[in-house]
Amino acid sequence: MDEELGTQRLLRSLTARIDDPVAYGAALAGSEKQLRRQFQRLVDGMHVGDELWEFNWREQIGLRWCYSLGWAVLRDGQLVTALTHSTS
Numbered sequence: 001m002d003e004e005l006g007t008q009r010l011l012r013s014l015t016a017r018i019d020d021p022v023a024y025g026a027a028l029a030g031s032e033k034q035l036r037r038q039f040q041r042l043v044d045g046m047h048v049g050d051e052l053w054e055f056n057w058r059e060q061i062g063l064r065w066c067y068s069l070g071w072a073v074l075r076d077g078q079l080v081t082a083l084t085h086s087t088s
Contacts (some may be wrong), residue, residue, distance in 0.1 A: 007079050010072060013057035018071070021052050035085055042071060042083045050075050055082070 018035045021043045057068040070084035
């Protein structure tokens, strides 16, 4: 997938802004340890003013539905980085 096209698809799939990453991360307590560490690294890399969002990308490719779930960091409306935790 072309990187710019992938970025635009991800931006269109943002579902919820996470205003309190610390509380959100604490809610991941039941998740696997590696996922919690990856999420914490994502949050630790954020700058003041960055926004953290959940994303839920779904698209039918041929006869198969594909999806990707995760979190994205935006800075000034632009995608900085993303972490996918579930995909098909």
